[in-house]
Amino acid sequence: MAGFEDLDKTLFPLKDVSSVIEVFKGQLEGGGEPDLALLSIIAGAFENSLTCRSVSGSSSVAAATSQHSDPMEQAQSQPPVLELHNIQTLYDKFHAIMKTAVEVSNNNGTKHYATRELVKKVSDVVWNSLTRSYYKDRAHLQSLYSYLTGRKLDCFGVAFAVVAGCQALGYNDVHLALSEDHAWVVFGETGLETAEVTWHGKGNEDKRGQEVGKGVDVRSWLYVNNRPVICTRAMEVAALVSAINPSLNATHDAFEVAVLQQELLWLLYDLGHLTKYPMAIGNLGDLEEISATPGRVPCNTLFQEAIVSARTFYNNQHVYPYTYQGGYFYRNKKYKEAFESWANASDVIRLYNYSRDDEEIYKEFLEIANELIPHIMKVESSGFSANTILKKPECFANLLRFYDGICQWEEGSATPVLHIGWAKPLVNTISKFDASVRAQVHIVCESPETTEYQHHHPHHHHSKQEPRAQTSSNGSGAGGNCLNNNNYSAPPCKENGNGTAG
Numbered sequence: 001m002a003g004f005e006d007l008d009k010t011l012f013p014l015k016d017v018s019s020v021i022e023v024f025k026g027q028l029e030g031g032g033e034p035d036l037a038l039l040s041i042i043a044g045a046f047e048n049s050l051t052c053r054s055v056s057g058s059s060s061v062a063a064a065t066s067q068h069s070d071p072m073e074q075a076q077s078q079p080p081v082l083e084l085h086n087i088q089t090l091y092d093k094f095h096a097i098m099k100t101a102v103e104v105s106n107n108n109g110t111k112h113y114a115t116r117e118l119v120k121k122v123s124d125v126v127w128n129s130l131t132r133s134y135y136k137d138r139a140h141l142q143s144l145y146s147y148l149t150g151r152k153l154d155c156f157g158v159a160f161a162v163v164a165g166c167q168a169l170g171y172n173d174v175h176l177a178l179s180e181d182h183a184w185v186v187f188g189e190t191g192l193e194t195a196e197v198t199w200h201g202k203g204n205e206d207k208r209g210q211e212v213g214k215g216v217d218v219r220s221w222l223y224v225n226n227r228p229v230i231c232t233r234a235m236e237v238a239a240l241v242s243a244i245n246p247s248l249n250a251t252h253d254a255f256e257v258a259v260l261q262q263e264l265l266w267l268l269y270d271l272g273h274l275t276k277y278p279m280a281i282g283n284l285g286d287l288e289e290i291s292a293t294p295g296r297v298p299c300n301t302l303f304q305e306a307i308v309s310a311r312t313f314y315n316n317q318h319v320y321p322y323t324y325q326g327g328y329f330y331r332n333k334k335y336k337e338a339f340e341s342w343a344n345a346s347d348v349i350r351l352y353n354y355s356r357d358d359e360e361i362y363k364e365f366l367e368i369a370n371e372l373i374p375h376i377m378k379v380e381s382s383g384f385s386a387n388t389i390l391k392k393p394e395c396f397a398n399l400l401r402f403y404d405g406i407c408q409w410e411e412g413s414a415t416p417v418l419h420i421g422w423a424k425p426l427v428n429t430i431s432k433f434d435a436s437v438r439a440q441v442h443i444v445c446e447s448p449e450t451t452e453y454q455h456h457h458p459h460h461h462h463s464k465q466e467p468r469a470q471t472s473s474n475g476s477g478a479g480g481n482c483l484n485n486n487n488y489s490a491p492p493c494k495e496n497g498n499g500t501a502g
């Protein structure tokens with residue numbers, strides 16, 4: 001493992017973004033594997049010095065008495081100075097916590113794999129050393145710096161600390177597994193053992209130590225139909241970089257922290273470590289939309305790359321790549337394209353059953369349906385839009401596909417999704433499309449014999465995800481779900497487990 005031995009100590013004290021980049025570069029390009037504890041402490045220290053208002057004594061008096069209007073202007077944080085000995089002290093403290101708490105039999109140096117007991121023990125060490133009660137959703141609680149100086153971690157931070165702890169103990173088989181709203185670990189000789197190591201959401205009993213996806217939540221979005229991002233060490237670095245939080249307060253970001261995150265993501269991108277990590281590519285796309293890096297691909301290319309990654313490596317079972325892209329189109333007033341992205345997001349969620357652990361994605365779809373789309377309708381029907389989407393049948397078709405996916409998401413779920421609050425915006429939205437436009441959308445349904453065919457040839461049942469080949473009525477005869485020429489093809493049905501269409 002790289003760690004302190006390979007660290008270029010001449011880079012210290014770290015005072016700017018480029019010196020931090022050099023440390024990460026050394027860890028990622030050096031021979032051994034990157035040291036997660038070291039990098040998390042450094043990234044966390046850098047972030048905290050610039051976002052948690054640490055104003056030195058004298059200047060805070062000056063600040064308090066100065067004539068500044070905006071209080072934010074007063075408490076300027078000091079430029080970071082990360083001294084080697086401070087970083088080393090925290091690093092040694094983390095190793096000491098792990099080594100005193102967890103007995104590691106070195107069984108004369110032969111390769112050893114982690115066990116469920118070991119993973120649970122490391123999770124308990126982190127869990128039991130946290131502050132008794134604190135606001136878990138606060139910002140800047142994701143790093144080992146926060147853990148070691150404040151004894152506070154958010155739910156991602158606990159999972160990351162467990163993986164970093166196992167690395168510190170020499171278990172290189174323990175890796176971070178990531179869904180779109182949860183994190184756990186994989187381990188063992190095959191790397192196929194799974195264990196919960198952190199909590200999820202509010203008021204849910206944690207399942208730490210248990211295998212993942214054995215309960216009723218097997219079809220919930222939270223576990224992405226068992227298509228999580230399984231991290232390598234470098235992808236765990238990408239996760240800690242993605243978790244860097246530049247926010248200073250509700251309205252301002254700390255500029256240097258955002259620059260650090262953006263440049264580290266490009267470093268990881270160039271090294272190929274984001275290829276199988278759609279959310280990290282999406283994070284980079286968001287940062288590039290705010291401040292484009294000269295000579296780099298435009299942000300919409302990144303959003304498209306995140307979608308291709310999810311389609312290629314995760315069987316198109318992830319929602320966020322489409323809502324990243326939809327949000328981009330929405331902010332840039334490309335409303336026709338936004339409708340298509342959101343319909344594609346809906347085609348993902350339709351294959352899941354809604355469970356109470358899925359609140360985050362529920363809120364995402366609710367905001368699209370009840371805030372974003374109504375805003376678009378208002379703007380488009382204001383009479384000033386020449387090229388209005390209200391005249392485009394494919395927009396109406398995508399709107400139907402969007403809602404149909406949410407309806408199918410609800411089907412077969414223990415928890416209802418839609419309620420009266422959804423209906424008013426929906427009716428209002430549909431009514432904005434002229435009847436003549438709506439009439440141009442042809443619903444091409446699954447012919448019953450096809451479904452019949454599924455019943456009698458169960459061996460030839462489509463997997464839940466492949467959309468069934470649809471012949472479109474637009475004479476193209478081409479298979480596949482087609483929305484071109486305004487044919488709205490009924491998307492795949494959700495099977496109810498015994499190979500028949502639900």
Ligand SMILES: FC(F)c1nnc(N2CCN(c3ncnc4sc(CC(F)(F)F)cc34)CC2)s1
Binds near residue numbers: 155182283
């Ligand atoms: F869809 C867009 F609107 C989104 N904008 N930001 C989105 N985020 C922000 C970044 N984010 C993430 N970005 C990188 N990696 C991970 S791993 C993970 C789950 C957990 F936190 F580990 F539990 C979340 C997440 C979560 C999704 S989606």
